[in-house]
Amino acid sequence: VILKLNAKANETDISRLVGRLTAMGLQVAVNRGEPGTSLAVVNGLDATVRPDLFIHLPMVEEVTPFNRKFKLASREFKSQRTVVRVKETAIGEGSFTVIAGPCAIESEAQIQAIAEAVAKAGARVLRGGAFKPRTSPYDFQGLGEKGLKFMRQAADANGLLCVSEAMSPEHVPLVAEHVDIVQIGARNMQNFELLKKAGLCRRPVLLKRGLSATYMEFILAAEYLLSFGNPDVILCERGIRTFETYTRNTLDLNAVPVLKNLTHLPIAVDPSHGTGLRDLIRPLARAAFAVGADALMVEVHTDPDAAVSDSQQTIGTEAFREVMKDLTRLGPALGRPLDAKAAPLSKSGADHLGGRVPT
Amino acid sequence: VILKLNAKANETDISRLVGRLTAMGLQVAVNRGEPGTSLAVVNGLDATVRPDLFIHLPMVEEVTPFNRKFKLASREFKSQRTVVRVKETAIGEGSFTVIAGPCAIESEAQIQAIAEAVAKAGARVLRGGAFKPRTSPYDFQGLGEKGLKFMRQAADANGLLCVSEAMSPEHVPLVAEHVDIVQIGARNMQNFELLKKAGLCRRPVLLKRGLSATYMEFILAAEYLLSFGNPDVILCERGIRTFETYTRNTLDLNAVPVLKNLTHLPIAVDPSHGTGLRDLIRPLARAAFAVGADALMVEVHTDPDAAVSDSQQTIGTEAFREVMKDLTRLGPALGRPLDAKAAPLSKSGADHLGGRVPT
């Protein structure tokens, strides 16, 4: 249930109330939003608790049940849109952030060259895999920690943020140490132990949609992250598995307005994995912006044909500049600037879903 | 095989060559394009014919095999993009045509009111079903010919073209008599007898993608129309069936650049069927334009909640005006005007794939 508090409730009132509910064995989250603070009781309700009586608790003005299985991710609980802030970049309502870089970090020189190229063209975040989830055990498995260090240097040297994937619970602290945003890959969207660990880390998480995950399952995976205390979740549509074989996946742009309607989280779109074909990235990048996504994630390489993985869906730096030119032209028509720095600064998002004592 | 002719080949040369090939039992199509004329031998090649010898025929300069099962729809055979012209409207490269109207024609007054509203808002073509393909035999099956007449009047009175579906071979002449564009529905995309009949009719055909048709199957369905002599085919992406259940279908915008790469035909996008949800139509209409589609098809009703079918995916006239406002704003950023009348007039498309004697 959601407990909407009186506008006069101060921090002491809130923490007293949270303490009281927690003492009842309930799991509670707090949203200090506009207009006013709400508490979500997300777990622990059983036959011994009568939620209708919560209306009699001090400062509680309204008690409403959740409509769906997801709670903290819902707009009922948090009507303002989440803006994920990393340093000076704000991912969320009001701007369009471009994340670019190679599928895999291959060498120090490679990631440096690509970082420089994508930064010049206007990207804000560098992507690159250090731990690679590969279908075959015989394929290149990534450079590991060494790769993360190369990436950090390349990002810093070019004024970029960076994002990389953690593939198992043990990886999370290591990846979080080196990068600004921790990625959970599509194949791990329902690796629940990994989600729990990422929920406990102090970095924003970019969560990719599973190959055949429904919207509900996708949001519930995000709910794992939120319920373990991490409020900074970016959802990423990256193509779903369908009967079609000409493309690697089918990029599902329906997902963007659906997820915007159901959740308050920002949405990224990855047309590289979403199509698997280089030629399709430019038009689908435009479509992702036009449909209302908050960020674009795209695989770029200085020598795409020589990329050790995902070569067919990786564009060169020249093609990436064309993509950026299209997006720059579209920005004004969509009423949204490309430059993330221009986004209005909201209150700190870091605590808006806090209050959980993870078990 | 494709026979590229010498630039000096005149009509007499061409018809002589066609006659000679036809006499060999081959099925031949002609493309009088830029640069120069080509012939396609699409059928009849068997062990008794040696295509390599065609190079010795008069005026033949180059003989190349087809790479795929589809032939007349391929860009190898016809590199210029097809522009489908109906009266003063040109659907194809260089503009964006909006097709709007109710799912089903319900009454004279209903179609009149909707036609007026969508024309005022900027639509160029009126849609509406007179013969309805309904999953259940007990659902409303449409007004039939009476509906077509109501639609014709409503379109004429408001300066619109109109499109309606033919559901069986017998319907084709009747529908073609009343409307400007004959629609083949998704459930009939592989109704081959219907395709043959529509291929023989003298109206442009809007061919909807089947619910689970691959791109190749979709293009081969168009190939039926082309090979039976109808050069004016508009492909329409309308959502595919996937595992997702929140939306009625998953609109596949990958389809637009893929089909543009593989064929020369114009592409329309129908976000109404593609999503099944009213709220998603506006953002996906923008995305359809941005991704490069040539036309938009959208279900509009003056009283959407009272629509006899597809009510959930039908928008009202106010919402339609919002869609048009978005598209108008996007046009300049995409370098493409909304008003179809502004499209540059190309040579008549009516004969570019002619020469077939249907059997």
Place this chain on the structure above:
Amino acid sequence: VILKLNAKANETDISRLVGRLTAMGLQVAVNRGEPGTSLAVVNGLDATVRPDLFIHLPMVEEVTPFNRKFKLASREFKSQRTVVRVKETAIGEGSFTVIAGPCAIESEAQIQAIAEAVAKAGARVLRGGAFKPRTSPYDFQGLGEKGLKFMRQAADANGLLCVSEAMSPEHVPLVAEHVDIVQIGARNMQNFELLKKAGLCRRPVLLKRGLSATYMEFILAAEYLLSFGNPDVILCERGIRTFETYTRNTLDLNAVPVLKNLTHLPIAVDPSHGTGLRDLIRPLARAAFAVGADALMVEVHTDPDAAVSDSQQTIGTEAFREVMKDLTRLGPALGRPLDAKAAPLSKSGADHLGGRVPT
């Protein structure tokens, strides 16, 4: 709604009641089953009719609403299983009927040789396509009526029944004239004009499931046949389209018990189309029998590698004998004989869903 009649209701009572309901503008079907007769009011109920008052009609003992969109196909309306009888063969509860033959009828000699081989091995019904639904317009389209005649002779000469596909409404009378069972193909499962025509014909219909048809859509397609007056419908599972590409389709054996639970119609299984691979037919034929199907449909050719279509999924006569040997061995363990002649003779099925005046 379903009107259960008093056990004493005689034919005069029934026809009087049907007349009265029909006069109200309702569409009514009759089931003279065990225990007792029921009427289904399948169409025409609107705000002016109060179904609860039907309980006051003479001989009506119970009025129950339909739970789902399908009505005549439901077990609520007809609890006894339908047995489709053709000459001495009964397809339905209590036996397992094998339908075998080539994908396409290629010549008189070919169909004769195959008919002889499959009859000897124990098949009861000969299959073969005279009108072929082909994805490409350039593929072999079938021998047409000539093929039907060849097939009829081959069937008669070998004591077999025969089944062939009608692809358009005009084909139905022609196909029905020559064969014992009219097939509706998967691509035409929602060709509603074809369904209506087949519903009016006087032959049993074998209805193949569409490539991506849900169970509900499949049953509603059968409902078209039933509601247009044809009670003898055999449903045929033939594989669905999934993400898997190794097989042509994914044979869905869940379908058999699901359809048995929801409907009273007999179910056939086609592992040839369901897998697309010769090697898989034998194990899946066993599975089809074990899961409870009433019939098997399999593509057999005397020279499968030379078959003009579907060669990869067609088995030879020796392999077919192995299939039959497996099935013969399984029969006693499943408590069901292979020989259809042994099935208990039920009351004529021809009139059990009658009473409809098609419009």
Place this chain on the structure above:
Amino acid sequence: VILKLNAKANETDISRLVGRLTAMGLQVAVNRGEPGTSLAVVNGLDATVRPDLFIHLPMVEEVTPFNRKFKLASREFKSQRTVVRVKETAIGEGSFTVIAGPCAIESEAQIQAIAEAVAKAGARVLRGGAFKPRTSPYDFQGLGEKGLKFMRQAADANGLLCVSEAMSPEHVPLVAEHVDIVQIGARNMQNFELLKKAGLCRRPVLLKRGLSATYMEFILAAEYLLSFGNPDVILCERGIRTFETYTRNTLDLNAVPVLKNLTHLPIAVDPSHGTGLRDLIRPLARAAFAVGADALMVEVHTDPDAAVSDSQQTIGTEAFREVMKDLTRLGPALGRPLDAKAAPLSKSGADHLGGRVPT
């Protein structure tokens, strides 16, 4: 490449050869099979190695390349079928093993009662989840180690083996300590870090097919296990995600003969998850046996309606006895006994794919 050795090669020859190849930086696996020993070079081949020269190595008689991305799982490398032996039970060719038990271990009493019931009815292996992969973070997450202990006791007390799922790399040693077979769940089929850890453990692994995993991806997931040194892998088909919504998943029985053709591993079938519906389990259990599966996995509970998870797809003990009765009757007709103890004892499978030094 596969190196087929001379029949006279003894253990010294083999280990010398393995040492030589390993020294070249290659990853090698050994198959001591009938007829004769083969080595697989699965990794490390690059431009500096010329595989054709391997023919000159001592005892090497034939060098053949792998046809596909999977190697150790292929029948080219190991033509004899793998039989997974646990204590006196042999899962693989020649018998049919029944694995039964609750979705989740709920209490000591619950698992005891169920173990007793399924053992009496003829099951050989007890299933039950201690770590539960749940779509929502608010659902019951399992009893953890306590559950594993309850299960071990229940299995031992009733002469059963037991199997339970490990959800993260850290779980593997714990789960392996308590159970006989470690399960990798469908959602973790491509959790590659988990696969590596399970590949290193000394227990057989039951690997469930991912919800939308192709056969190739499924086999490559098994290849992770094999290439990390674990030869005892059982593949488990458990239904795939399709467009159909009536059932939870679509059980894909095509998978059984396909996987048998492509690999040497035993195959289990899980109709509980494969259908999600209690009523469908009995017919699909028969079909699984008839199609050639080596094992059946089924959810059974003494009080299915009260099960804390997957209640709808769990059968009661009476229904389970009906399933066993059907299978017992089918055994002789399929030439395969139900009782796993009767299976012919083959040579130890434990070393047949050994030789790897995991990195």
